[in-house]
Amino acid sequence: MSLIDKRSVFQILGNLMKKPSLLDEEKYKFTTEDFHSDGESSFYTIIYAAINNLYKQGIEELDLMMIDSFLSSYDVQYRIFNDNDGLEYLQNAIDQSHFRNFDYSYNRLKKFSLLRMYKNNGFDISELYDENIIVPRESEKMMAEFDELTIDKMIEHYDKKLVEIANQFSSNQETKTIHASDKAKELLAKFKKAPDYGISMIGKIQNTIFRGAKLKSLGLRSAPSNLGKTRIALGEATDMAIDEIYDLKKEEWVSNNNGENVLFISTEIEGDALQSTILAYISGVPEKKIKDGATNEDEDERLAKAIEILERSNYWIEYIPDFDTQLIENKIKQHIIENQAQYIYFDYLHISMSILEEIANSSKGMKLREDMVLFMFMNRLDQMRKRYNVYIQTATQVNGDWKHTENADSTVLRGSKAIADKATKGIIALTPTTKDLESIEPILRNGFYPEPNVVYHIYKNRETEYKDCKLWLYIDYDTMRQQELFLTKNNYELINIEPTEIKTEPKQTKYSF
Numbered sequence: 322m323s324l325i326d327k328r329s330v331f332q333i334l335g336n337l338m339k340k341p342s343l344l345d346e347e348k349y350k351f352t353t354e355d356f357h358s359d360g361e362s363s364f365y366t367i368i369y370a371a372i373n374n375l376y377k378q379g380i381e382e383l384d385l386m387m388i389d390s391f392l393s394s395y396d397v398q399y400r401i402f403n404d405n406d407g408l409e410y411l412q413n414a415i416d417q418s419h420f421r422n423f424d425y426s427y428n429r430l431k432k433f434s435l436l437r438m439y440k441n442n443g444f445d446i447s448e449l450y451d452e453n454i455i456v457p458r459e460s461e462k463m464m465a466e467f468d469e470l471t472i473d474k475m476i477e478h479y480d481k482k483l484v485e486i487a488n489q490f491s492s493n494q495e496t497k498t499i500h501a502s503d504k505a506k507e508l509l510a511k512f513k514k515a516p517d518y519g520i521s522m523i524g525k526i527q528n529t530i531f532r533g534a535k536l537k538s539l540g541l542r543s544a545p546s547n548l549g550k551t552r553i554a555l556g557e558a559t560d561m562a563i564d565e566i567y568d569l570k571k572e573e574w575v576s577n578n579n580g581e582n583v584l585f586i587s588t589e590i591e592g593d594a595l596q597s598t599i600l601a602y603i604s605g606v607p608e609k610k611i612k613d614g615a616t617n618e619d620e621d622e623r624l625a626k627a628i629e630i631l632e633r634s635n636y637w638i639e640y641i642p643d644f645d646t647q648l649i650e651n652k653i654k655q656h657i658i659e660n661q662a663q664y665i666y667f668d669y670l671h672i673s674m675s676i677l678e679e680i681a682n683s684s685k686g687m688k689l690r691e692d693m694v695l696f697m698f699m700n701r702l703d704q705m706r707k708r709y710n711v712y713i714q715t716a717t718q719v720n721g722d723w724k725h726t727e728n729a730d731s732t733v734l735r736g737s738k739a740i741a742d743k744a745t746k747g748i749i750a751l752t753p754t755t756k757d758l759e760s761i762e763p764i765l766r767n768g769f770y771p772e773p774n775v776v777y778h779i780y781k782n783r784e785t786e787y788k789d790c791k792l793w794l795y796i797d798y799d800t801m802r803q804q805e806l807f808l809t810k811n812n813y814e815l816i817n818i819e820p821t822e823i824k825t826e827p828k829q830t831k832y833s834f
């Protein structure tokens with residue numbers, strides 16, 4: 322079977338003869354390679370080149386004599402053109418081509434061109450298109466499946482293979498220039514149709530502060546040791562991944578929006594050691610009781626239901642104790658391709674032996690300080706969230722200065738405050754001090770709130786005006802359920818903020834190609 326679709330070529334060439342300005346349309350990108358296949362005559366390439374050259378010379382209306390006259394100046398090409406009855410072929414193409422078929426023919430032309438490119442670069446294309454099939458029934462089945470493929474799915478098919486053997490990474494810095502007014506009307510219409518929010522976060526106040534969890538954002542939450550950075554992140558990731566949760570107040574299962582495609586990368590705790598925390602969050606059963614095997618019949622039923630919810634989720638955990646930036650990117654890309662992961666939690670940004678070796682190799686042996694290494698890693702995460710259109714949340718330690726600061730910001734980050742430069746949102750999570758609790762006592766008394774055990778110092782936020790402020794929470798560390806209490810300025814003045822409930826549309830979470 323040939324690796325060029327002659328019917329599509331026929332339609333394309335006929336339409337280009339009638340309307341060569343199609344060559345200038347942005348959505349169509351032709352090359353001479355689209356019209357040539359090994360073992361086939363260069364006849365189609367010659368015709369395309371003639372049309373393209375005449376159009377570039379400013380001729381917007383073509384006819385057969387122009388093509389004939391142009392090619393007559395090139396002996397070899399003109400002979401091939403005449404040997405294949407070029408004038409008759411072109412006349413038939415003009416008569417029988419229709420613009421309504423152009424997009425379909427263009428897509429098939431490019432699909433075969435892509436196949437040839439993969440084959441010429443050593444890829445086995447038989448999984449998508451087997452040239453050696455001769456049995457009609459098998460051929461029809463293969464063509465039907467090939468017709469269903471899009472170019473993007475074809476590329477994803479080979480990306481999946483490449484990610485398994487990727488050892489080297491070449492940074493591709495993309496730039497894009499637009500006029501300030503470009504597509505501004507479409508942007509406003511988009512916001513009218515759907516306000517600019519991501520998916521729901523674990524709390525409605527955080528939805529308002531950060532406009533939900535938006536793709537292409539990079540969150541950095543820093544905290545001292547033993548505050549529970551990993552477990553807080555695990556609770557948030559679980560909340561994103563599940564479509565149902567046990568409501569402890571209503572004492573019933575309730576909808577939790579729709580499960581998202583989530584990847585949690587753990588660097589210190591193995592995956593099976595995280596499962597009890599995940600089940601505690603979903604079921605509301607205290608983790609201590611789960612680990613002690615001291616649950617009652619009702620709690621056992623809730624845990625069984627929690628497992629069912631997990632089984633239908635698209636929630637994955639990777640344990641990577643010794644990592645470098647390339648390994649992390651490969652794992653993220655693998656889960657994007659295989660599991661359509663869009664929401665990525667990398668639990669803890671720190672120095673590992675592998676990352677030191679990687680940085681040493683890339684810097685040709687030059688010694689780098691810890692702050693420089695961490696900044697380079699954070700920069701890599703920033704590139705990933707933009708390149709792969711994903712939400713990434715990570716965490717770091719803080720330095721000893723947090724004990725002596727009233728309003729924590731990037732200056733208390735361990736390593737370097739420059740780490741926060743790449744984040745789209747920055748939080749320092751601390752335990753409220755005695756002074757904190759004394760300062761908010763009137764708010765607690767008037768609002769009948771429980772005493773907070775965590776305060777988020779929000780020092781960076783690219784989405785809204787809410788920064789240099791404090792979000793007060795109570796976290797039940799036995800279930801990792803969060804209760805948002807209230808928001809204040811850094812001087813403890815209460816901020817009136819409207820919580821935002823975000824509903825997401827049902828979607829298919831599993832995908833294969």
